[in-house]
Amino acid sequence: MDFVSLFGDSIQQAIGPTAIVYALAAIGLNIQFGYTGLLNFGQAAFMAVGGYTMAAFVSTWGLSFWLGIVAGLGLTAVLALLLGIPTLRLRADYLAIVTIAAAEIVRQVVGSVSLKDWFGGQDGLQEFSDTFRSYNPFSDRIEVGTLVAWSANDAWVMLVGWTLVLLCCLMTWLLVRSPWGRVLKSIREDEDAVRSLGKNVYSYKMQSLMLGGMFGALAGFCVALRSAAINPSMFATDVTFFAYTVLLIGGAARVLGPVVGSIIFWFLITFLDLFFSQATNPSSGPLIPPSIMTETQASLMRFIFLGLALMLLMIFRPQGIFGDRKELAIDAR
Amino acid sequence: MPAETNLPTNVEAATPEGLERSRAARAALKQVETEPGAKKPDPIVIADNITRTFGGLTAVDVEHVEIQRGVITALIGPNGAGKTTFFNLLTGFDRPDTGSWSFNGTSLNKVPAYKVARMGMVRTFQLTKVLAKLTVLENMRVGATRQRGESFFSAMFAPLWRAEEEANTEKANHLLERFLLIKKREDFAGELSGGQRKLLEMARALMADPELVMLDEPMAGVNPALKQSLLGHVKSLRDEGRTVLFVEHDMDMVRDISDWVIVMAQGKVIAEGPPDSVMGDQRVIDAYLGAHHDTALTFEEEERILAEAEKELEEEAESND
Ligand SMILES: Nc1ncnc2c1ncn2[C@@H]1O[C@H](COP(=O)(O)OP(=O)(O)OP(=O)(O)O)[C@@H](O)[C@H]1O
Ligand SMILES: [Mg+2]
Numbered sequence: 001m002d003f004v005s006l007f008g009d010s011i012q013q014a015i016g017p018t019a020i021v022y023a024l025a026a027i028g029l030n031i032q033f034g035y036t037g038l039l040n041f042g043q044a045a046f047m048a049v050g051g052y053t054m055a056a057f058v059s060t061w062g063l064s065f066w067l068g069i070v071a072g073l074g075l076t077a078v079l080a081l082l083l084g085i086p087t088l089r090l091r092a093d094y095l096a097i098v099t100i101a102a103a104e105i106v107r108q109v110v111g112s113v114s115l116k117d118w119f120g121g122q123d124g125l126q127e128f129s130d131t132f133r134s135y136n137p138f139s140d141r142i143e144v145g146t147l148v149a150w151s152a153n154d155a156w157v158m159l160v161g162w163t164l165v166l167l168c169c170l171m172t173w174l175l176v177r178s179p180w181g182r183v184l185k186s187i188r189e190d191e192d193a194v195r196s197l198g199k200n201v202y203s204y205k206m207q208s209l210m211l212g213g214m215f216g217a218l219a220g221f222c223v224a225l226r227s228a229a230i231n232p233s234m235f236a237t238d239v240t241f242f243a244y245t246v247l248l249i250g251g252a253a254r255v256l257g258p259v260v261g262s263i264i265f266w267f268l269i270t271f272l273d274l275f276f277s278q279a280t281n282p283s284s285g286p287l288i289p290p291s292i293m294t295e296t297q298a299s300l301m302r303f304i305f306l307g308l309a310l311m312l313l314m315i316f317r318p319q320g321i322f323g324d325r326k327e328l329a330i331d332a333r
Numbered sequence: 334m335p336a337e338t339n340l341p342t343n344v345e346a347a348t349p350e351g352l353e354r355s356r357a358a359r360a361a362l363k364q365v366e367t368e369p370g371a372k373k374p375d376p377i378v379i380a381d382n383i384t385r386t387f388g389g390l391t392a393v394d395v396e397h398v399e400i401q402r403g404v405i406t407a408l409i410g411p412n413g414a415g416k417t418t419f420f421n422l423l424t425g426f427d428r429p430d431t432g433s434w435s436f437n438g439t440s441l442n443k444v445p446a447y448k449v450a451r452m453g454m455v456r457t458f459q460l461t462k463v464l465a466k467l468t469v470l471e472n473m474r475v476g477a478t479r480q481r482g483e484s485f486f487s488a489m490f491a492p493l494w495r496a497e498e499e500a501n502t503e504k505a506n507h508l509l510e511r512f513l514l515i516k517k518r519e520d521f522a523g524e525l526s527g528g529q530r531k532l533l534e535m536a537r538a539l540m541a542d543p544e545l546v547m548l549d550e551p552m553a554g555v556n557p558a559l560k561q562s563l564l565g566h567v568k569s570l571r572d573e574g575r576t577v578l579f580v581e582h583d584m585d586m587v588r589d590i591s592d593w594v595i596v597m598a599q600g601k602v603i604a605e606g607p608p609d610s611v612m613g614d615q616r617v618i619d620a621y622l623g624a625h626h627d628t629a630l631t632f633e634e635e636e637r638i639l640a641e642a643e644k645e646l647e648e649e650a651e652s653n654d
Contacts, residue, residue, distance in 0.1 A: 171489065174488070174489040174491075175485075175488055175489060177491075178482045178488035178489065178491065178494065179474070179480045179481075179482035179483045179488065179494060179498065180482060180483050180484065180485055180488030181488065182467070182471060182474065182475055182483075183475065183483055185464070185466070185467060185471075186464045186467060186475050188466075189463075189464035189465055189466055189467065190462045190463075190464055190465075192426065192446075192458070192462055193458070193462035193463070193464060194464075194475065195426070195445075195446045195447045195450070196424070196426075196446065196450055196455065196456055196457075196458070196462075196538075197447075197450060197455070197475055197476050197478070197537070197538075197540075197541060198447050198448075198450035198451040198455070198478040198479075198541060199447055199475075199483070200445075200447050201447065207485055211485075326521070327466050327521065330465050330466055330521055330523035330524065
């Protein structure tokens, strides 16, 4: 068992581009679900709209990258409006249903054959990252000791990505300590009470949905730019559920919850994956004999153990890493 | 508990103009006839032909009612009379099937609840709605209307709203003091007892500086000593020049503080008037206790009723044969 590479690779994932993507997506969900109590089960749709708009602007229509970014953010806001207008006056469950459906619709539309000229069908789009990469200050691989190493492109995505994460956290922090954030939290607790105090609940929910969706768009940009390609499979339903997992691990309604959650989530999932694949690798004298587990079974073990870890977390620390147990206990009354 | 009883019960916040106005308003009530739907000299709320049905049940069917400005009006009636539903309709939390109503002369048809509150008509709920995971102080701060920091763009720049927040905090502290919740300031509202929640909700409604305060059973579950001082607070609201409309089942309280009483039964306004005259009103007693409750049956009458019933049964049996 090669523990150095085991830890090295896990850390690499834990602070790498993937963790950034999920941190951003979860920061958006944190605004919507953590603070406002809105159940958005279609964060993948917001990511897809952001990522695809940017990609299609550059590679399909030959427009500027920056215009693509602005349009991506704008269109996610429009998506939020479209989903919010019919549902935000209703009970919370309706938004959940509509967003799940929206995520599937968006994924089917961008992958459809009839729109292949625009979005490239199942193959998706490439060649939209030149502008982004032209600003890359790194020219070599970035290595930290022998433990971790990133390509120059990944390093650039990480620099930009973590800066974005930081800015989003800062913005969240500024917002949730303000009277605006207080209204969001109040809506989560009791909409009617907030209405009776003269606040336009509908408008605040819409603002929350739009803001969280735009954070999702940032995650969508990162997904596309880190692999210099975009395709429908990057926005499957499990993306949203992983983002929720990330949020719950870190602790909902905590500014840094999504960030810590994402780091832990990706560390664990990589660690478990590598551990079981090494432990069952037949060429290196397997730690776990094939009679118990074969190499093909091992690849599934990470999800079993991740599920187990989640269950333990929910039982012993239902409030997440950062959450306040006392606050959670109030629900019980 | 002496700490609870030697509260400043009254007029601490009263203004001379407010006092004067409320005195005039009460004096004017003396001229009002005591009939359901009576016209008031200076109404703040006027409602016409309000009906609301739930399936086959007509919960509210109010032909005409006016609420006098600057006085304390009690809305009483047996359980299920439609008082809460009427509150919901007036404040935009529910839509009536028919009818029109206005506040300060402005029609409120189709006006959403939050706008009604902003216009100065703030209500509390029979089943308290505190914001459980916010502290008591935060609950109070939410109550203040038209806060600059509540708009998205200025929210991120604290200097824009800090002064306002401090003013609101001071006001909140003052109210919490009045409602004996100051020690609970930093606790989660979800940790308060049922009665404390009532108090918090009332205090929070006052953060909005409402012109008309609508309280749905404010005293339910509040201990008697505290009740006395709360009565004082409600009176002082009037003395500040506000109008109070409250629903209450406690007749002592109704008699003690209200200047005018409106009685509802089965969705209709059945009587109106000053507390003493209303409580002696036969229609009101009937509504509460059911008709013919007060004529104790004599032996002969009982016999007669029994005989009649038996005869009816016999007739029925015969016709069935
Ligand atoms: N949402 C609803 N759906 C169906 N029926 C309702 C609804 N709300 C109220 N009702 C009915 O309307 C009638 C009036 O109810 P309401 O709550 O207004 O009574 P109330 O006068 O406030 O009584 P209480 O003194 O017990 O609070 C009741 O018969 C009740 O069953
Ligand atoms: Mg009621």
